[in-house]
Each structure stands twice: as C-alpha cells, then as structure tokens.
Amino acid sequence: MKNTFYEIKIITDFSAAHHLRDFRGKCENLHGHNWKIEIVLRGTELNEIGVLVDFGEVKQATRALLSEVDHHYLNEIPFFADRNPSSENIARYLFERLAEKFDNDKLRLYRVSAWESDDACATFMRE
Amino acid sequence: MKNTFYEIKIITDFSAAHHLRDFRGKCENLHGHNWKIEIVLRGTELNEIGVLVDFGEVKQATRALLSEVDHHYLNEIPFFADRNPSSENIARYLFERLAEKFDNDKLRLYRVSAWESDDACATFMRE
Amino acid sequence: MKNTFYEIKIITDFSAAHHLRDFRGKCENLHGHNWKIEIVLRGTELNEIGVLVDFGEVKQATRALLSEVDHHYLNEIPFFADRNPSSENIARYLFERLAEKFDNDKLRLYRVSAWESDDACATFMRE
Amino acid sequence: MKNTFYEIKIITDFSAAHHLRDFRGKCENLHGHNWKIEIVLRGTELNEIGVLVDFGEVKQATRALLSEVDHHYLNEIPFFADRNPSSENIARYLFERLAEKFDNDKLRLYRVSAWESDDACATFMRE
Amino acid sequence: MKNTFYEIKIITDFSAAHHLRDFRGKCENLHGHNWKIEIVLRGTELNEIGVLVDFGEVKQATRALLSEVDHHYLNEIPFFADRNPSSENIARYLFERLAEKFDNDKLRLYRVSAWESDDACATFMRE
Amino acid sequence: MKNTFYEIKIITDFSAAHHLRDFRGKCENLHGHNWKIEIVLRGTELNEIGVLVDFGEVKQATRALLSEVDHHYLNEIPFFADRNPSSENIARYLFERLAEKFDNDKLRLYRVSAWESDDACATFMRE
Numbered sequence: 165m166k167n168t169f170y171e172i173k174i175i176t177d178f179s180a181a182h183h184l185r186d187f188r189g190k191c192e193n194l195h196g197h198n199w200k201i202e203i204v205l206r207g208t209e210l211n212e213i214g215v216l217v218d219f220g221e222v223k224q225a226t227r228a229l230l231s232e233v234d235h236h237y238l239n240e241i242p243f244f245a246d247r248n249p250s251s252e253n254i255a256r257y258l259f260e261r262l263a264e265k266f267d268n269d270k271l272r273l274y275r276v277s278a279w280e281s282d283d284a285c286a287t288f289m290r291e
Numbered sequence: 292m293k294n295t296f297y298e299i300k301i302i303t304d305f306s307a308a309h310h311l312r313d314f315r316g317k318c319e320n321l322h323g324h325n326w327k328i329e330i331v332l333r334g335t336e337l338n339e340i341g342v343l344v345d346f347g348e349v350k351q352a353t354r355a356l357l358s359e360v361d362h363h364y365l366n367e368i369p370f371f372a373d374r375n376p377s378s379e380n381i382a383r384y385l386f387e388r389l390a391e392k393f394d395n396d397k398l399r400l401y402r403v404s405a406w407e408s409d410d411a412c413a414t415f416m417r418e
Numbered sequence: 419m420k421n422t423f424y425e426i427k428i429i430t431d432f433s434a435a436h437h438l439r440d441f442r443g444k445c446e447n448l449h450g451h452n453w454k455i456e457i458v459l460r461g462t463e464l465n466e467i468g469v470l471v472d473f474g475e476v477k478q479a480t481r482a483l484l485s486e487v488d489h490h491y492l493n494e495i496p497f498f499a500d501r502n503p504s505s506e507n508i509a510r511y512l513f514e515r516l517a518e519k520f521d522n523d524k525l526r527l528y529r530v531s532a533w534e535s536d537d538a539c540a541t542f543m544r545e
Numbered sequence: 546m547k548n549t550f551y552e553i554k555i556i557t558d559f560s561a562a563h564h565l566r567d568f569r570g571k572c573e574n575l576h577g578h579n580w581k582i583e584i585v586l587r588g589t590e591l592n593e594i595g596v597l598v599d600f601g602e603v604k605q606a607t608r609a610l611l612s613e614v615d616h617h618y619l620n621e622i623p624f625f626a627d628r629n630p631s632s633e634n635i636a637r638y639l640f641e642r643l644a645e646k647f648d649n650d651k652l653r654l655y656r657v658s659a660w661e662s663d664d665a666c667a668t669f670m671r672e
Numbered sequence: 673m674k675n676t677f678y679e680i681k682i683i684t685d686f687s688a689a690h691h692l693r694d695f696r697g698k699c700e701n702l703h704g705h706n707w708k709i710e711i712v713l714r715g716t717e718l719n720e721i722g723v724l725v726d727f728g729e730v731k732q733a734t735r736a737l738l739s740e741v742d743h744h745y746l747n748e749i750p751f752f753a754d755r756n757p758s759s760e761n762i763a764r765y766l767f768e769r770l771a772e773k774f775d776n777d778k779l780r781l782y783r784v785s786a787w788e789s790d791d792a793c794a795t796f797m798r799e
Numbered sequence: 800m801k802n803t804f805y806e807i808k809i810i811t812d813f814s815a816a817h818h819l820r821d822f823r824g825k826c827e828n829l830h831g832h833n834w835k836i837e838i839v840l841r842g843t844e845l846n847e848i849g850v851l852v853d854f855g856e857v858k859q860a861t862r863a864l865l866s867e868v869d870h871h872y873l874n875e876i877p878f879f880a881d882r883n884p885s886s887e888n889i890a891r892y893l894f895e896r897l898a899e900k901f902d903n904d905k906l907r908l909y910r911v912s913a914w915e916s917d918d919a920c921a922t923f924m925r926e
Contacts, residue, residue, distance in 0.1 A: 450577005
C-alpha cells in the first residue's frame with residue numbers, strides 16, 4: 165500500500181485562570197478552565213521496537229511543558245504579554261514549544277488542540 | 292413493589308477562577324476550572340404528565356443560579372468571603388440555594404455534585 | 419467488615435421515537451432520542467466463580483428486553499397506552515420487567531436509569 | 546513555520562425522529578436519535594482579539610439552524626422530501642447552510658459531522 | 673438542614689492481564705483490560721481549609737496501591753491466589769486496603785468501583 | 800461546491816493481553832488493555848438509499864475481524880510473531896485486513912485508530 169503513515173495522539177490537561185482583553189462578552193472577566201490538550205505526531209516508519217514514539221515519552225515532555233501553565237494565571241505568562249491567552253494562542257504556544265522538541269527526520273508534530281470546554285476546541289496545525 | 296421512588300438528574304457546568312487560601316499546594320495559586328454540576332432530585336410520585344419534574348425547569352433554575360458564578364472569580368462571591376471556594380463548598384452553596392427552590396411535599400433535592408476535573412468530584416447531600 | 423455488599427452495573431442503549439401528550443413544550447412534538455440505560459443489581463455474596471452475576475448474562479437479558487422498544491415508536495407500546503413514554507416511565511417499565519427476571523434470594527435489582535440525553539437522566543429504584 | 550493554520554471546533558446536538566425509506570433493516574421503522582453535531586472551521590490568521598472566530602458566535606448560529614430540526618420529525622423537513630434523512634444527508638444539509646453563513650476570505654467551513662449514536666458518525670467535508 | 677454530609681470521589685485507572693478460572697465463556701482465556709477505578713469517601717465535616725480531604729492525597733494513595741497491579745498479570749497477585757481476579761474481587765481488594773488507610777473518626781471509605789469496560793462496573797461498598 | 804466528500808466512522812472495542820518485547824519500561828510486563836477501535840471510510844457519492852455504506856455492515860465486518868483478537872493474548876497471533884503487538888501495529892493489522900474487504904471504486908478505507916487507553920491512541924492511515 166502506498167502513501168501510508170502512522171499517527172500517535174496523547175491527551176492531557178491543565179487548569180488555569182485567564183481573561184481575554186478587549187473581548188466583547190463574558191470572557192473579558194477573570195475566569196478559568198480545565199483545558200484538555202491533544203498532541204498529534206506523524207511519521208512513516210516505526211522504530212525497532214514497533215512504535216512510532218513511546219507514548220510515555222510524549223506524555224512526559226508535554227506534562228513538563230504544561231507545568232509552566234498549570235494552576236497559573238495565563239495572562240502573566242510572557243508569551244501572552246502581547247497577545248490574548250485564547251485557546252487558539254494556547255494551542256500555538258504549545259505547538260511551537262513541542263515542535264522544537266519532537267521534530268526530527270522520522271517524526272513531526274502535526275497538530276496541537278486545546279479544548280477549553282467539552283464543546284469548544286481550538287487547534288494549531290500544519291499541512 | 293414497595294419503597295420505590297423516582298430520581299431525576301441533570302448535568303450542567305460553569306467556568307470560573309478561584310484560589311484556595313492556606314492550602315499547601317498548587318491550588319493556592321490563582322487558577323480556574325470548568326466545574327461540571329450534577330443536580331439530583333427525588334420523589335415518590337409522578338405528576339399527571341408522567342414526569343417527576345420537567346427537566347427543562349430544573350435546567351433553567353440551575354443555569355439561573357450558576358450565572359452568578361459563571362465566568363467570575365469565586366473568591367469575590369459573598370458566600371466564599373469567609374470560607375474557601377473548594378468544590379465541597381461550591382456543592383454546598385448550590386445545594387442550599389436549590390433546596391429553597393425545589394423542596395416541596397412531592398419533591399426534594401437529594402444531592403449536588405461538583406466535578407472540578409474529569410477525575411475529582413465533591414458532593415453535598417442528605418440522607 | 420460489617421454491612422458490606424456488592425453491586426454490578428451495566429450500560430446499554432436503544433433508539434426510539436416518542437412524544438409526550440399534554441406536555442407544554444417542545445417534547446409534545448414527535449421526536450426521538452438515544453436512551454442510555456443503566457441497570458444496577460445488588461447482593462451480599464459472590465458465587466463460586468467469584469462474581470455477583472455474569473455481566474454477559476445481564477447484558478443479554480437487558481438487550482432482549484430492549485429489542486421490544488429499540489427502533490420503535492414508544493407511544494405504540496402497550497405499557498405506554500395510558501401513560502406518557504417519559505424517561506421516568508421508561509425506567510419504571512424496564513425495572514418491573516427486569517426485577518421479575520433477576521430478583522432471587524441472592525440478588526436484587528436496585529435501580530434502572532434512563533438517560534434521554536447526555537445531561538438528563540431519570541431513575542426508578544427501591545431502597 | 547510554514548503552511549500552518551488554525552481550526553476551531555464546536556459540538557452541539559439535537560433530538561429528532563426519522564425513518565429511512567427503502568432501507569433493509571430496523572432503520573426503516575419510525576425511530577429517533579440524539580444527533581451530536583460537530584462544526585469545524587479553518588483559517589490562517591487570528592483577528593485582532595486573538596481568536597479565529599468567537600466560539601459563542603459559531604454556537605449561536607448553529608443552534609439557530611438546528612432549531613429547525615430539533616424535536617421534529619425529519620422526514621417532514623423539505624430538504625429531506627426527495628432524499629433520506631440519513632446522518633450523511635443531515636451532515637450535508639447543515640454544511641450547505643452553514644457554509645453560506647461562515648465562508649469568507651479569512652474563514653472557511655471545513656467539515657460537519659453528525660453522530661447518530663456514540664459509535665456511528667457521518668461527515669460531509671471538503672478538501 | 674439535618675443529616676447532611678459530604679462525599680468526594682476520585683477516578684484513576686490501571687491496565688492488567690487476567691483470566692477467570694472455571695468461567696464458562698471467553699473470560700476464561702488470558703486477556704486484559706483497562707480498569708477505571710472510582711474511590712468514594714464520606715464525612716460530615718470539612719477541615720479548616722474547607723475540604724473533606726485533599727483530592728491529591730487520595731489520588732496519591734490510590735496510585736501507590738494500584739502500582740502493585742498496574743501492568744501486571746493479576747492471577748499472580750497473592751490476594752487472587754485462591755479467588756478469581758474478577759472486577760468484584762478487585763473492588764473488594766482495593767476497598768480493604770484503602771479503608772485501612774483512610775478510615776478515621778471524620779472520614780470513611782464508602783465504596784470502590786472497578787469498571788472493566790465502558791459498560792460494565794463492579795462495586796464493593798458498605799452501608 | 801467542489802472537492803467535497805463523505806466520511807463515516809464507527810467505534811468498537813476489544814479486550815486482550817499483550818507484552819512488548821525489548822521495550823524499556825512497564826509495557827514489557829504481561830498486561831492488557833481495552834482497545835477502542837475507530838474505523839473511517841471515505842467516498843464521494845452516496846448510494847440510492849442515501850448512505851455512504853450501512854453503519855451496520857461496517858460494524859459487523861469489524862466485529863467479525865476483532866473476534867480473532869478479543870479476549871486473546873496478542874503475542875500468540877501470527878501477525879505479531881515477528882513484530883510487537885503495539886497499538887501502531889494493531890492499527891496496521893486491522894487496516895490491512897479491512898482495506899481488502901471495503902475498498903472498491905466508490906469507497907476506500909481511510910484510517911484505523913487504536914486507543915489503548917483514554918489518553919493514548921495510534922493510527923495507521925493513508926493520504
């Protein structure tokens with residue numbers, strides 16, 4: 165079969181406070197969420213053990229990164245000093261940080277999604 | 292059959308910021324959650340339409356009450372001026388307010404549960 | 419330890435159409451739901467295999483009963499000829515039928531719950 | 546980073562009755578479902594507030610459209626006069642209506658999915 | 673209000689292999705599950721911080737106990753030498769171990785539930 | 800509208816034991832999981848009934864295939880004799896078997912995903 169590939173996805177979460185500046189509506193108030201975070205990586209070949217990458221390794225790296233935002237007030241994080249801590253920007257922030265860590269010649273970060281509630285999700289991704 | 296009864300449960304949610312005073316750990320920081328709220332009512336007889344109480348009526352009353360905390364900073368709500376806005380106290384606050392509204396000779400509020408995450412829930416209830 | 423017991427719960431579902439007679443609101447229209455059904459049985463002792471009752475046996479009996487309502491128009495089922503097919507009455511109907519089947523000196527049906535949506539559930543149960 | 550974009554997804558639902566004409570099987574009977582609806586929009590740039598589009602605006606527009614089918618008998622809706630109200634056609638119907646509303650030079654509707662149960666979903670989408 | 677109390681629930685999980693001896697059916701084969709574990713504690717008063725017990729403390733104690741069964745073959749655990757590793761017996765095993773740890777004059781373990789799949793759950797509990 | 804297509808997804812599951820050879824970590828032990836399996840098919844046109852393919856037919860074919868692994872020890876399945884029964888390889892195994900069955904000029908298998916837990920999923924797919 166041609167043009168096949170593998171994808172792995174892990175899900176984790178963090179809890180934080182935020183408010184959106186200049187937003188017309190209730191999100192302008194100080195409030196908070198549990199964000200559920202999905203990380204998706206892609207590659208065409210498995211390693212000698214038969215996995216694309218160890219789930220545990222991806223979870224650990226993501227949790228280490230999330231510890232910088234978990235149980236914090238997002239508007240005080242430097243990345244959000246000049247842009248709103250919207251779920252779109254949270255997804256982008258995590259994407260940029262995790263791509264540095266995971267991209268190599270066999271593996272690339274494909275998307276990061278941030279669910280701010282059970283019915284609303286923002287994703288930053290590449291083709 | 293003897294000693295039977297009906298129960299209805301509705302689930303709704305709100306998003307807010309809070310911090311726990313004097314808590315040793317990360318919950319002392321300003322952060323936030325999506326709280327999932329379960330409301331359970333009990334009664335022994337259905338009305339002439341064949342329901343214990345209209346789900347829509349319970350949802351509407353609960354949402355009206357939750358609008359006081361949704362997208363707010365819980366530590367600024369008067370009920371939490373002299374007690375921490377823990378999930379236990381949130382459940383109790385909602386219970387006391389909803390019992391006033393729903394308790395009558397055919398119906399009684401049985402429990403209110405507040406999930407602060409997918410794996411942690413606090414309940415205030417009565418026998 | 420005293421006064422301990424076991425409980426088993428299985429979850430299944432069915433899809434049907436219904437309407438509620440004399441209901442002021444949108445439920446008076448012909449519409450439908452996926453009902454998620456929870457069956458809970460209690461007993462104080464396990465059998466020689468170490469289970470209260472085989473999950474598979476409970477699932478099979480429940481599915482056999484649900485085949486009478488799945489993909490049907492509930493208002494045409496005899497039990498609902500003189501009472502509305504509300505979730506409360508659906509729970510009661512299933513409870514009465516399953517208690518006949520499961521109650522014995524070692525096991526008793528404790529409750530039947532019918533979720534008509536992800537956020538609204540009716541239960542018929544006994545003490 | 547090149548060729549990156551944002552995606553937002555919202556989830557909502559409606560409950561309705563339907564039957565499938567000429568279908569060999571139980572779906573030919575009058576029955577019903579809770580359909581869970583996912584709406585996905587894509588774009589390459591965030592607005593000045595830092596969001597692709599306000600989640601609340603997408604939810605409101607989708608709920609307004611769903612009010613035409615919620616608690617109705619789908620076979621009576623004009624769009625389904627000459628085609629079956631299958632989940633595939635429901636997804637297409639919602640896609641065509643929402644694309645008119647949301648497509649602009651910064652945003653395009655990418656897909657609409659209709660879950661007719663927790664384990665069966667149909668999607669209408671474009672490349 | 674009289675006869676009120678608090679309840680806290682945490683959810684965690686473990687993955688293991690098992691087989692049921694003398695079981696007529698597919699569970700007699702060596703197979704495995706992800707067990708989702710619910711721990712419920714009850715008490716009538718909150719501590720000076722305003723919680724019944726710290727969620728983190730309950731999660732940590734439960735995870736420490738589960739490390740003895742996670743990623744193991746349950747039939748080799750001593751408790752299951754002379755009784756089947758059914759979900760009922762798993763719930764009882766965890767209950768007995770956690771009651772020793774948590775029961776005191778302000779707090780008591782109320783129930784432990786073990787979901788062996790999304791639709792089958794066994795509980796060991798006391799009145 | 801141009802370049803549109805339909806997708807259908809079904810979800811099912813199986814329970815099995817496995818261990819990963821030469822894996823540094825706890826997955827090297829004999830253990831087990833409930834794997835949740837997602838099957839996604841794509842096509843550009845609906846049949847005369849108005850569906851891409853009958854959900855029931857896809858579920859039945861997938862369950863028939865899964866009966867070969869459900870309640871088994873995966874390391875004893877021939878496909879896994881010379882490669883580890885990782886979730887990646889499970890997804891590939893199911894993909895290859897189901898593509899044979901479903902691919903035709905109107906329909907093609909697009910992806911198979913295997914969730915080994917609620918927070919870890921592997922996919923085998925094609926462009």
